[in-house]
């Protein structure tokens with residue numbers, strides 16, 4: 001039987017892109033209560049339209065770093081498991097570097113404090129491949145050094161280290177999951193701080209020229225959101241994942257030029273692409289090593305990039 005069944009689960013960042021898919025999956029798998037805490041910095045209630053139909057779902061527009069509110073919500077809903085996904089998107093690093101860094105650390109501080117005093121049991125923390133910085137070894141496994149390129153990434157790395165230190169020092173029940181680049185339905189395309197796929201889709205739908213920063217030969221490892229959500233759930237279901245750091249990726253590398261080609265083909269666009277100066281904080285190469293996820297979680301990504309991109313762009317054009 002699924003361990004999540006009947007459990008009371010809290011998701012920080014639950015109105016966001018990945019968080020809202022996780023909320024839906026938790027409800028579908030029979031969680032007793034799913035509590036989403038999101039301050040709507042970038043998340044949207046539209047993402048939770050399906051979840052709102054369930055009596056087992058509870059939404060709070062709150063700051064997940066707020067100790068007294070989180071303490072209250074944990075007690076009120078007898079929370080057993082927390083999935084920590086709240087963050088402020090990478091590009092926020094350029095306009096408010098302090099905020100981009102601190103949000104990760106402050107939320108982690110609150111969660112670890114509450115966990116240590118017994119407010120909930122298990123923490124599945126969603127980190128990011130950005131904590132590694134640009135690839136120094138290839139493919140990038142979980143022993144890759146931390147060389148974060150942005151304040152956002154430094155905040156993610158700091159939060160990871162804090163969580164792992166509590167696991168080491170106090171035996172905290174913590175798992176750190178490092179997804180690589182996610183894409184899929186609901187990824188923000190028009191609320192600012194957009195990632196490359198939604199940004200390009202939105203520009204083409206508005207009749208604007210796509211933009212590439214740098215030469216476009218920089219690579220990313222794109223993982224479809226459904227695969228990430230499955231990996232996060234497995235991280236809870238599989239006891240051997242406790243205390244581990246585990247990558248979630250496709251294991252494949254794709255350049256931004258190739259991504260752009262795929263999006264342009266979908267929209268039958270054969271016009272020009274605007275090349276802008278490279279952003280210094282953009283990592284150059286990313287490809288995740290997923291052997292640990294395969295071994296510990298039995299994780300294999302199910303959706304290849306062409307299929308995932310088609311599903312994503314279908315969603316953008318229909319929503």
Ligand SMILES: NC(=O)c1ccc[n+]([C@@H]2O[C@H](COP(=O)([O-])OP(=O)(O)OC[C@H]3O[C@@H](n4cnc5c(N)ncnc54)[C@H](O)[C@@H]3O)[C@@H](O)[C@H]2O)c1
Pocket residue numbers: 012013014015016017018019037038039040041042043044062063064065084085086087088089103107126127128129130156178179180181182183188
């Ligand atoms: N999207 C990716 O490519 C990617 C890749 C690797 C890791 N991640 C990680 O996955 C997680 C989810 O990312 P996403 O892409 O869904 O981002 P997102 O911006 O869509 O979701 C994050 C959510 O956190 C909320 N939030 C921000 N500050 C908050 C606060 N103080 N309290 C409560 N809520 C707050 C935002 O409103 C938003 O809904 C993040 O931890 C991110 O670092 C994302």
